[in-house]
Amino acid sequence: MTDISGPGISVPSRLGVTARFEDGNLILELTPQQETLHHGVVRASVLSFVVDAVAGIPLDQDPGVWTLTSDMSVRMRPMPAPGRIDATNTILRQGRRSATCLVELRTDEGAPIATGAIGFVKTHRKATDPPKPIVPPGQAPLVFHNPATLARPLREEAGIEVINAADGVVQLQVTPDLRNPAGTLQGAMVALLAEAAAEDLMATRFASPMVVTELDLRYLRKAQIGPVRTRTQLLGTGPDAPIQVEVIDTSTDQITTLAYARAATVS
Numbered sequence: 237m238t239d240i241s242g243p244g245i246s247v248p249s250r251l252g253v254t255a256r257f258e259d260g261n262l263i264l265e266l267t268p269q270q271e272t273l274h275h276g277v278v279r280a281s282v283l284s285f286v287v288d289a290v291a292g293i294p295l296d297q298d299p300g301v302w303t304l305t306s307d308m309s310v311r312m313r314p315m316p317a318p319g320r321i322d323a324t325n326t327i328l329r330q331g332r333r334s335a336t337c338l339v340e341l342r343t344d345e346g347a348p349i350a351t352g353a354i355g356f357v358k359t360h361r362k363a364t365d366p367p368k369p370i371v372p373p374g375q376a377p378l379v380f381h382n383p384a385t386l387a388r389p390l391r392e393e394a395g396i397e398v399i400n401a402a403d404g405v406v407q408l409q410v411t412p413d414l415r416n417p418a419g420t421l422q423g424a425m426v427a428l429l430a431e432a433a434a435e436d437l438m439a440t441r442f443a444s445p446m447v448v449t450e451l452d453l454r455y456l457r458k459a460q461i462g463p464v465r466t467r468t469q470l471l472g473t474g475p476d477a478p479i480q481v482e483v484i485d486t487s488t489d490q491i492t493t494l495a496y497a498r499a500a501t502v503s
Contacts, residue, residue, distance in 0.1 A: 247386070247394050247413050248285050248424050255380040263324055264290040264380070266341075268317035271386035271393065274435065275502045277447045278317045278349075279390060280310050281431045283341060284451060285424035287352030290323045291337035295330065295356060302365070305423045306334070306357045310451045312350035314500045318343035321350075333358055366419050394425055396432050404437030404468025404481065410459055420458035421492075427453055430481040430495035433466035438499040442475045450498040461487035475501060 252267040264286050272282045288305055296303035322342050329336045334357050341350040386393050394414060399405040408414070408421075408429050416422040431448045438446040467482040476498065483493040 247390075248422050250384045250386050250393075251282055251285055251390075251424075252385060253286060253289065253380050261324060262290060262293065263322050266321040266323070267319070268321065269385055271389050273317055274447050275445050276316050277314050277502060278312075278321065279428070279431060280312055280350075280448045280451045280497075281424055281428035282390070283312055283321070283350050283352065284308055284310050284427040284453070286321070286323045286341065287339045287354055288423050290325045291327075291339055291352075291354050292356065294325070294327070295335050295337070298358075300361050301358045302361055302418055303335075303356050303358050304418070305354060305455055307355045307455065308423070308427070308451070308453045309353045310350060310427075311352075312341075312449050313348070314447050314449050314502055315349065318345070318347075318349065320344035366417055390428065391432055394428055396429060398436060399465065401436040402440045404433040404470075404479070405466055406432045406436060407463050407465045407486075410462030410464065415460075418458075420460050421462070421464065423453075423455065426455065426459070426464075426483055426493050427451055427495075429464065429466060429483055430493065430497060433468045433481045434479045434495075434497040434499055437468050437470060437479065438475065441470065442501070444475070444501050445503075446475070446499040447502050448497050449500045450496075452496040454494045455492070456494060457485070457490055457492045459483070459485045459492040461485060463487075464492065475499065 252269050254265045266286050268278050326338045336355045339352040397407045410421050414425045434448050464485050469480045471478045479497045481495040482491050485492050
């Protein structure tokens with residue numbers, strides 16, 4: 237699919253994801269590693285990559301069309317990371333120009349840990365566009381076989397720079413390791429930036445360890461140049477108030493992604 241690079245090449249490809257088939261259904265497995273956790277909880281942005289991949293692979297099979305994520309919602313339980321998380325996809329609607337899927341994520345013991353809803357838009361690939369990789373569902377276990385892992389915490393590996401933690405202002409360079417094959421900032425890395433902005437604002441504001449448990453993302457434009465920077469607003473006064481995060485490409489001063497988040501206090 238559009239947001240998948242070769243094994244071990246990009247930061248998203250090193251998040252600890254493998255694949256298997258069960259009764260003919262594709263299942264992506266996430267093995268949490270210390271580098272993808274925050275306060276012992278799997279990052280919502282990491283789960284967003286799994287949601288994106290397990291839903292996008294069966295949809296993105298036309299070499300002449302980009303299947304791009306238009307919106308995504310992730311809801312997760314702030315529970316200690318299990319040994320493994322399995323993701324399964326249900327296609328709710330598939331049209332000529334767009335599609336919508338529902339993804340369920342469960343622990344290796346079968347307990348629900350998160351759910352994701354995701355929408356895609358389809359656009360024709362131009363002759364000047366970068367080459368497009370195709371991952372047939374049957375080859376997914378080969379693509380995700382023995383993935384490389386991160387050497388540093390995910391925020392550090394991605395290169396997130398804190399500009400003003402109290403205001404939720406963080407920044408990210410658009411590097412080759414963070415781009416998808418379409419040449420724009422990979423969707424899970426956009427989610428990570430929004431997550432980082434929200435968690436920094438909340439942890440600073442309430443002087444307490446916080447993890448983001450809800451992410452709603454609307455991908456509006458490509459972020460190809462950067463750096464991209466967040467503008468964050470707490471829509472309330474308490475620790476359970478919603479958070480609005482705008483992701484802005486500073487090279488164009490345009491909002492590329494609009495995100496809403498909620499956070500929870502962890503012990």
